[in-house]
Amino acid sequence: MxxxxxxxxxxxxxxxxxxxxxxxxxxxxxxxxxxxxxxxxxxxxxxxxxxxxxxxxxxxxxxxxxxxxxxxxxxxxxxxxxxxxxxxxxxxxxxxxxxxxxxxxxxxxxxxxxxxxxxxxxxxxxxxxxxxxxxxxxxxxxxxxxxxxxxxxxxxxxxxxxxxxxxxxxxxxxxxxxxxxxxKGVCDVTFEKKLHQSGDWRLLSLTGGTAPNIVPAHASADIACPADAKLPEGTDVIRVTRTAAGARIEAEGVSAHGSRPELGKNAIGRLCMFLKELPLSGDAAAAVGYIADMIGMDTVGKHFGIDLRDDRSGTLSFNLGMARCDEGKDGASAVRFTINYRWPVTYTYEDCGPKLNDAFEKAGWSIAGNNHGVALxxxxxxxxxxxxxxxxxxxxxxxxxxxxxxxxxxxxxxxxxxxxxxxxxxxxxxxxxxxxxxxxxxxxxxxxxxxxxxxxxxx
Ligand SMILES: [Zn+2]
Structure with missing residues (x-):
């Protein structure tokens, strides 16, 4: 038989x-x-x-x-x-x-x-x-x-x-x-920045995404601002609502798998680009400004110089997957962003990870988590x-x-x-x-x- x-x-x-x-x-x-x-x-x-x-x-x-x-x-x-x-x-x-x-x-x-x-x-x-x-x-x-x-x-x-x-x-x-x-090789890295804030305009909370490997479809932030402050208008993907403390800003995106971020629209990126235009100051302004300028809606890590590509597997993919903001140990709050990126199969972590980490650290961020594997x-x-x-x-x-x-x-x-x-x-x-x-x-x-x-x- x-x-x-x-x-x-x-x-x-x-x-x-x-x-x-x-x-x-x-x-x-x-x-x-x-x-x-x-x-x-x-x-x-x-x-x-x-x-x-x-x-x-x-x-x-x-x-x-x-x-x-x-x-x-x-x-x-x-x-x-x-x-x-x-x-x-x-x-x-x-x-x-x-x-x-x-x-x-x-x-x-x-x-x-x-x-x-x-x-x-x-x-x-x-x-x-x-x-x-x-x-x-x-x-x-x-x-x-x-x-x-x-x-x-x-x-x-x-x-x-x-x-x-x-x-x-x-x-x-x-x-x-x-x-x-x-x-592809995969890394989840979390960058953190302490927020010591004073002034009338402050970032109170910032939340977005459900997992590092998913393009976030929602993100929101609460800010404090003077009651009589003039707030910018929302757009079709940004909603601005008055709150007792100031305002709540919500951004909509389009979800996609983190390995194909170009198929989605990143709500956290959108939110930071909007927040950057508000008169926040100090650490909060620096944090959202950095994310907005260096990442924004980018999906390949180009501003960090890590947009590697090869014929076998295409471009490095870069997903700003999660954002959180909470109280730090010393009473100051801290904002954290988690990025999930995947490098092409003929490269290694050393070709991209250190560059990305250096850029954040030079801008005053610390690394709160960094899990990387290898490409196969x-x-x-x-x-x-x-x-x-x-x-x-x-x-x-x-x-x-x-x-x-x-x-x-x-x-x-x-x-x-x-x-x-x-x-x-x-x-x-x-x-x-x-x-x-x-x-x-x-x-x-x-x-x-x-x-x-x-x-x-x-x-
Ligand atoms: Zn299985």
Whole structure:
């Protein structure tokens, strides 16, 4: 029997196994012994390893942080990295309850079906079919079940810090097809300025945005000013309202993902440009003036000289994501702005981070937080890229090239792997949404693709 027929015959088992995992609520929760990300994730890991044991694989549980199933011999190892943790279910489930996997119209509904329990089960049965076929890999194949992808990938940090073997090559079925061969580097940085204010015009509060990686659609500020002060008129995107202390200014923008800030309109930038024209003084004037002049509606960091670009992944993206203003320790208030920026895949943090930080520090700001990762990139001619693309093309006839993205996938958490599937181009991907589902035909197609991919990488 050929491998694909074999996989088709495993379809009912695959669906049953997926239901078992979906029905375990594996949202991050309070840690417990052996369950660093909560009991749900640990139970789900135990269930996945139990299944793999029954299928005839060697298994290992790494202290509840992650676990794996392994097959074959060989000095080197091919990793397939997926995750069992899910994001909270949220509201709006109408087809089924989020943790009661339900088949309907050729789809399996439930939290985690597409992200990432379905794809990892497809990988498990891909390996099962290869084993049944008698495939003898030259490299061991290890399917790793992570338990903390959605909330920081501390699972893979633990894996690496506790001697987890680094794969020679591999993929994570937690992205999209054809293949993601580049992921921009990402940094969230927060700059803070103390506001020692006197005078009639003062900034009382400033709030905008909900997360660093989202273009803020709303921002507002309260200011103090004399009761008889003449206030400027609002515009179609700025509203000015009188308050007891002075005035409230609200700015509207257009939300977009922080990796594509050019698709949005930044409400915080707009608000600062408006505030800059008011007769604020001292620190407040300097703070909003600096943000207005250096950022405003810019989305590439050009005034900081960090508007890097490359042919592979385009321009650095720059999103002024959040603004907050509150009381500092010494009684003076402080204003904080958080920026989320992403540099092109052929550059490093050193090419942009220090320049940006220096500029702010020279202007009297301090850094209240700075979290940066690395970019990931494998050139189109690398073996991993050519092999995975060839497999994808064989099954789909789609000859699109590999792509670079502004976001980060699980591939960044382990060296030498790339994100490959499970989402096909142009097909909706309802991950993180209510009524999350995977189309069962595509679950099986993924298993076929992953089987061919594992074979290509391991033989
Ligand atoms: Zn995922």
């Amino acid at each position: 050929d491998l694909n027929t074999q996989i088709e015959q495993l379809r009912p088992d695959m669906i049953a196994a997926l239901k078992t995992l979906v029905n375990i609520k594996s949202v991050q929760d309070a840690p417990a012994p052996g369950a660093p990300y909560g009991k749900g994730a640990a139970d789900c890991l135990a269930a996945a390893l139990e299944l793999c044991k029954k299928l005839g694989f060697r298994t290992h549980n790494m202290d509840g942080h992650c676990g794996w199933a392994e097959y074959g011999e060989g000095k080197e190892m091919v990793m397939v990295l997926g995750h069992l943790d899910v994001v909270p279910e949220g509201d709006g489930w109408t087809v089924c309850k989020p943790y009661e996997a339900t088949e309907q119209d050729g789809k399996l509904y439930g939290r985690g079906t597409i992200d990432d329990k379905g794809p990892i089960i497809a990988s498990v049965y891909a390996l099962k079919a290869l084993k049944d076929e008698g495939f003898e890999p030259k490299r061991r194949v290890r399917i790793v079940f992570g338990c903390n992808e959605e909330t920081g990938s501390a699972d893979m940090q633990y894996y690496l810090e506790h001697g987890g073997e680094i794969p020679a090559t591999g993929f994570t079925p937690d992205g999209e097809y054809p293949l993601i061969n580049g992921e 990139y494998q050139a189109p001619e690398c073996e991993l890229v050519t092999k995975l693309l060839a497999v994808y093309r064989e099954f789909t006839g789609d000859n699109s090239p590999a792509k670079c993205i502004g976001g980060g996938t699980y591939a960044k958490s382990i060296p030498n792997i790339l994100a490959f599937g499970p989402v096909f181009p142009g097909v909706p991907a309802p991950e993180h949404e209510p009524n999350e589902y995977i189309e069962l035909d595509r679950l099986v197609l993924n298993a076929k693709i992953y089987a061919a991919a594992i074979r290509a990488l391991a033989e």
